[in-house]
Amino acid sequence: MSRLVITGATGGSPNRLEINDFVKNDKFFSLYVQALQIMATGSPQSDFQSFFQVAGIHGLPNTAWDGAVGSKPFDPNSQWGGYCTHGSVLFPTWHRPYVMLYEQIMQKHAAEVAAKYTVDKASWVEAAANIRQPYWDWAVNAVPPVEVIALKQVQITGPNGSKITVDNPLYHYKFNPIDRSFPSPYSGWPTTLRQPTSSRPNATDNVTRLKNVLRAAQSDITTSTYSMLTRVHTWTAFSNHTVGDGGSTSNSLEAIHDGIHVDVGGSGQMADPAVAAFDPIFFLHHCNVDRLLSLWAALNPGVWISKGDSEDGSFTLPPEIPVDQTTALTPFWNSQTTFWASTATQDTTQLGYTYPEFNGLDLGNASAVKTAIGNIVNRLYGTSVFGSFAAAAPSALGATAAFAIPASIPAPEQPPAAAEKATEQHALSAPTISRNVGEAVTHGPSAHTHHYVPPNHGLYDWTARIECKKYELGTSFSILVFLGTVPEDPEQWLVDPHFVGAHHAFVNSKAGECANCRNQSDIVIEGFVHLNRAIVKHSGLNSLHPDVVVPYLTKELHYRVDGEVAELQSLEVFVVGTPLSYPPGAMFPVPGTPHRYGGITYGRPGGSRRA
Numbered sequence: 279m280s281r282l283v284i285t286g287a288t289g290g291s292p293n294r295l296e297i298n299d300f301v302k303n304d305k306f307f308s309l310y311v312q313a314l315q316i317m318a319t320g321s322p323q324s325d326f327q328s329f330f331q332v333a334g335i336h337g338l339p340n341t342a343w344d345g346a347v348g349s350k351p352f353d354p355n356s357q358w359g360g361y362c363t364h365g366s367v368l369f370p371t372w373h374r375p376y377v378m379l380y381e382q383i384m385q386k387h388a389a390e391v392a393a394k395y396t397v398d399k400a401s402w403v404e405a406a407a408n409i410r411q412p413y414w415d416w417a418v419n420a421v422p423p424v425e426v427i428a429l430k431q432v433q434i435t436g437p438n439g440s441k442i443t444v445d446n447p448l449y450h451y452k453f454n455p456i457d458r459s460f461p462s463p464y465s466g467w468p469t470t471l472r473q474p475t476s477s478r479p480n481a482t483d484n485v486t487r488l489k490n491v492l493r494a495a496q497s498d499i500t501t502s503t504y505s506m507l508t509r510v511h512t513w514t515a516f517s518n519h520t521v522g523d524g525g526s527t528s529n530s531l532e533a534i535h536d537g538i539h540v541d542v543g544g545s546g547q548m549a550d551p552a553v554a555a556f557d558p559i560f561f562l563h564h565c566n567v568d569r570l571l572s573l574w575a576a577l578n579p580g581v582w583i584s585k586g587d588s589e590d591g592s593f594t595l596p597p598e599i600p601v602d603q604t605t606a607l608t609p610f611w612n613s614q615t616t617f618w619a620s621t622a623t624q625d626t627t628q629l630g631y632t633y634p635e636f637n638g639l640d641l642g643n644a645s646a647v648k649t650a651i652g653n654i655v656n657r658l659y660g661t662s663v664f665g666s667f668a669a670a671a672p673s674a675l676g677a678t679a680a681f682a683i684p685a686s687i688p689a690p691e692q693p694p695a696a697a698e699k700a701t702e703q704h705a706l707s708a709p710t711i712s713r714n715v716g717e718a719v720t721h722g723p724s725a726h727t728h729h730y731v732p733p734n735h736g737l738y739d740w741t742a743r744i745e746c747k748k749y750e751l752g753t754s755f756s757i758l759v760f761l762g763t764v765p766e767d768p769e770q771w772l773v774d775p776h777f778v779g780a781h782h783a784f785v786n787s788k789a790g791e792c793a794n795c796r797n798q799s800d801i802v803i804e805g806f807v808h809l810n811r812a813i814v815k816h817s818g819l820n821s822l823h824p825d826v827v828v829p830y831l832t833k834e835l836h837y838r839v840d841g842e843v844a845e846l847q848s849l850e851v852f853v854v855g856t857p858l859s860y861p862p863g864a865m866f867p868v869p870g871t872p873h874r875y876g877g878i879t880y881g882r883p884g885g886s887r888r889a
Contacts, residue, residue: 280614282344285382292409294632305405312388312391330457330556342593362551364551369518376610413566417659418500428449448559449558470553472488472548474545474546494777505526506530507659516578521745527739529806531570542557585602739808745803745804746802751783761813761834779812806854809835
């Protein structure tokens with residue numbers, strides 16, 4: 279039997295574009311919409327290259343994809359469903375060939391569509407050769423464009439050059455039929471839903487709530503992303519949500535990813551690993567997860583996948599067996615007889631794509647790449663942390679005590695043309711960065727020529743650390759953190775002004791039916807909610823020093839479990855304060871030794887187990 283060898287898209291390594299920019303490119307967007315329509319409806323769900331089958335790799339319907347099976351026959355009553363490696367050091371690299379597969383099939387259909395154009399055909403064929411899967415940078419814009427979340431139909435340019443209105447394949451996936459393996463409520467929903475209005479068969483999307491939830495989460499998402507990129511330096515701490523932050527008090531890539539799933543889904547498919555990939559937004563989300571992997575790797579040259587275990591296990595991996603960079607990333611074939619491994623996934627230019635942040639860089643000069651990417655990370659996401667220091671600094675330390683992050687960090691020597699391009703792309707003072715040659719970003723943050731922060735004295739990072747057992751409630755759930763009054767109505771928690779952020783457990787809805795999940799019931803996950811911006815916003819304090827912050831948090835910090843069960847026996851929430859410094863020439867704030875302030879939550883249900 280011939281296997282589908284996953285090569286990714288063909289034709290060099292063009293940029294994957296951010297979705298806000300992508301939808302403005304008429305040729306890309308028109309081809310993309312039509313290609314996704316073919317994936318979704320052009321063949322039956324049984325076709326292994328259909329959208330349904332590719333999405334089903336992640337979880338349900340628990341069937342082998344393209345003949346990829348483990349060493350033992352699959353027992354649906356005892357083994358974890360889906361191939362995805364959640365909670366494992368393989369989490370970031372497993373998703374890389376997954377998005378490549380989706381991109382490969384999408385580009386194939388885009389080329390088929392382009393061949394049918396009768397007006398300006400050559401340019402459409404060229405666009406199909408350059409099209410890549412777009413990403414959604416939720417750390418800059420947590421609310422996707424209307425073309426993704428609000429429009430049931432979109433306008434595109436058709437093969438005869440005229441504008442046509444077509445059904446939007448990014449809005450929903452329509453099941454035909456609903457698979458028998460789906461549990462309730464998904465068994466009653468003919469389409470995917472986001473933040474659904476109920477669990478009944480007649481439920482609909484609640485787009486307004488979706489936008490409000492994502493807007494409320496923006497600060498937490500951005501701060502978590504910045505902290506992960508700048509303070510996490512080991513693969514174990516970066517890659518997955520199991521306990522072990524490396525002393526950074528920062529979320530892992532997987533933990534941040536989990537939160538996006540739960541915030542988008544609510545009680546809909548995106549919040550459940552078993553069915554999440556059926557929502558078309560899944561691949562926009564995971565393309566950004568892949569991009570953050572590239573950014574983090576550039577900031578930590580030489581650091582790649584470390585040894586670990588399979589944690590929850592997967593369709594082909596038993597739980598808690600050793601895994602490393604040579605472990606097969608099933609079901610992604612790289613030949614007729616072998617699978618991709620993490621060792622082969624580092625260089626995206628060899629995988630058929632790159633990201634705009636790397637345009638014009640000498641990828642052979644790791645130091646230069648690190649500097650350039652560091653500047654971009656500061657400008658894209660740095661205001662999330664520096665803005666809180668700026669607000670606290672003037673009254674606490676005097677206006678003259680503030681200083682600006684250096685607008686220029688020594689860059690490598692480059693030819694004049696390359697230097698001009700790099701300056702345009704990477705300078706901190708630029709109002710936008712180039713996401714694609716000749717195209718400027720409009721979705722990014724407004725221009726900030728300087729990010730003001732106080733000097734080393736009084737610079738602190740405050741976080742709430744959250745730990746719990748992943749499978750204790752048997753479904754996805756969230757631990758929400760507040761500063762100030764908590765509304766009585768749980769429906770208001772995620773959108774209340776006093777909501778700070780959350781740690782989300784992304785849990786398979788069929789965990790109770792899965793022996794692996796029951797056997798792994800003691801798996802513990804951790805997450806962090808960054809508190810600085812909320813302290814500045816709500817407290818009225820003019821300092822972030824422990825002398826004033828600890829009494830404030832002791833009185834005003836609250837947390838709630840948002841799920842079907844209001845009790846989480848394994849929960850432990852405590853506060854960590856980390857002194858930060860900003861030495862001359864440093865690219866990012868330098869953390870000191872974190873200190874546990876257990877007394878803030880000690881004695882409360884789910885609070886610190888020691889003062």
